[in-house]
Amino acid sequence: MLPITSMTSALAAVALVVLSIRVSLRRKTVGVKLGHSEDVVLMRRIRAQGNFIEYVPLALILLALAEYRQAPAAMLWTIAGLLIIGRSLHLAGILTARTPLSAPGMVGTYGALLVGAAALILG
Numbered sequence: 001m002l003p004i005t006s007m008t009s010a011l012a013a014v015a016l017v018v019l020s021i022r023v024s025l026r027r028k029t030v031g032v033k034l035g036h037s038e039d040v041v042l043m044r045r046i047r048a049q050g051n052f053i054e055y056v057p058l059a060l061i062l063l064a065l066a067e068y069r070q071a072p073a074a075m076l077w078t079i080a081g082l083l084i085i086g087r088s089l090h091l092a093g094i095l096t097a098r099t100p101l102s103a104p105g106m107v108g109t110y111g112a113l114l115v116g117a118a119a120l121i122l123g
Helices: 003-030 039-068 073-096 101-120
Strands: none
Touching: 003 039, 003 073, 039 073, 039 101, 073 101
């Protein structure tokens, strides 16, 4: 059933839709159909969405495999929590141009990937 992966994936899906809508709305506002022009806000939104897409799928795969292999619940929640918190901080940092938020966000994301990998290697 993979309940932890299911919940985390559902949250990720909603987050991706929100990120995508924000890009689309900004594109309409600045009149850019392709690319990002010189609009800094649009560039930030595109990178936030792109960065999310770059990291979240692999983290969810690792989480699903670890849960399928019956890794301890604490480890699964650690992967999910690091991913959610990490992505949230990183998003806030990119959108506001505040590295003190985005840097720990990336550390959290890296942590989710490494704990997920460890769960599979050691489990």
